[in-house]
Amino acid sequence: MELTEDIARNFARIALGHVARPYPYKDDHVFEGEDDVRAPREAHPVFFGSFDWHSCVHGWWTLLTLRRLYPDIPEAAAITALAEGTFTEEKLAVELAYLERPSSRGFERPYGWGWLLYLHLEAERAAEHGWGERLAPLARAFAARLVEYLRILTYPITVGTHFNTSFALILAREWAARHDPVLLATIDDWSIAGFSHRDDYRGWEPGGDEFLSPVLCASMLMSRVMPFTQFEPWVDGLVLGNGWIERECRPVTVSDRSDGKIAHLDGLNLSRAWCLRGIGKALGDHPALPLIELRASEHLNAAMPHVAGDYMGEHWLASFALLALLEG
Template sequence: MTQLDPQLAQRFARIALGHVAQEYPHKLDHVLVRDEDAVPPRVLHPVFYGSFDWHSCIHGWWTLLTIRRLHPGLPEAERITILADDSFTADKLGAELAYLARSHSAGFERPYGWAWVLALHGEAVLHDDRSWGSRLEPLARAFAERLRTYLDKLTYPITVGTHFNTSFALTLALDWARTHDAELAAIIAAWAERCFAGERDYRGWEPGGDEFLSPALSVALLMSRVRGSADFTPWFEGFLLDNGALERRFQPAFVSDRSDGKLAHLDGLNLSRAWALRSVRKVLAPHRSEPALQRLADANFAAALPHLSGEYAGEHWLATFALLAMLADA
């Protein structure tokens, strides 16, 4: 099991520092309604304009703040502090919040970016030597309210292995809500139970060719957050273990071309699987599947760890998922 030692933490920090303030190349989630709307990313999003896209910049910042908290003695920690102080200002964050009031912004970054804003705020409040948490709170509250409204009308879960996946977003949101919004936490738990409590005998096709999330493991991870060991263990047995799907579907995915942004998603799939498998193993009651879960988690993690940088298609986001996987074993 790889540890987040100072050397690896420094590697993650340097990767993220290299892209959170890099404006181009950039892929916008932006609807134009007039000529004046065609402006650069830094104008639309004065805080989160880097890292190729808005959501990757959000979780790039989550990576940086997490590294700063866990390894405050790194030389990069001071660079993170200076950059965050310059970025998380009232004016700049106010512009990010104002963007949500634009016409056609109702579905902006739903739900993946929403959940990462909550995770970033949850991390920021842990840095009590700075006011980052209080400054990010209005943005987090705005997305929490959007999530509350969205779940009220989302009849069916979205189970694809990309940014639209409901379970992944709700896992991050639930972790935040349990500290910051008890009502939302209860809504998420009830929604997950309604949608997934009866799921059995998973037979989906995995992996998909451009996924960075496992549809099945994303559901399992959410349910492991919602339920205690006694209730989760039999559910997990019926969902993934009894029919042999775990061993059959979750060997490390092969990445044929890391310069291709979609195919590079598969490195992220391996990392997010490692996160989910490690997290699930910790919730299970003592169980015969624990060695297999650990073995698959370690194999998926090892397959992706050497490839976090070198190709910007993956470099602008993969370190975040490596960090998630490592924190699951902390």
């Protein structure tokens, strides 16, 4: 399955329906006093929609990416108009001021950080509008925080939810390769130290509310960090040689899509497809490539019918579907 204009239009309509939808909203806020009670839109005039801050960020990445790839679809004009009214200097200054609060040190760390950098990278591709230039101060602030965070993070966080280290670093590394050699070197050195000694994966995937595969995210990260001559034997020893992908890596069942946590499992199917496609590209003509491609297709086909439907998935799943489709 690949991205088509019909799919792009559907994803664009979905994201346009939630990036500016203020409620329901799940806030990640530390109250500093009695006077610190406010509506989410007051603190986040840019990223106040999509149920939560990070979903709004990657909802916008979805929209700007689709606008670039399909500039002539009817939804492209609506995306442009909404972006012009959203990515203003005044509104982004409020987002930056929120980040500079002492109690915001861990705000959206690291998932939202990686997505914001990825959004900035996409926004820069629409240079004629200046969205990337206006987002740049926020991106630089998150990049600086990520460097400091990796300097104190002794061990990788390998859960399958927002705290996963590898997923954020995959996104942030693409931004750093273009903007920040210090962050790029920090990510690469930290990744080698954190994962290069890992082998023979036997984790208990899937977790009941995970939307990321810890081992596949780490593998995709290392496919970007390691040269091929090192990556091939490493991933062979991690998940190929022991039969994990053949035996364990199968599409997961979602029992209740109205439950926000259970609905994460649709995202697991999509993110696994994304990672498997990326790992397969890195391996090239490897004997395991047909199996990897089969598993990627199985996971993508299992999740694509459920990108829209209940808002608990609809406010974020299109972004992960787009990642998987673009990786193909």
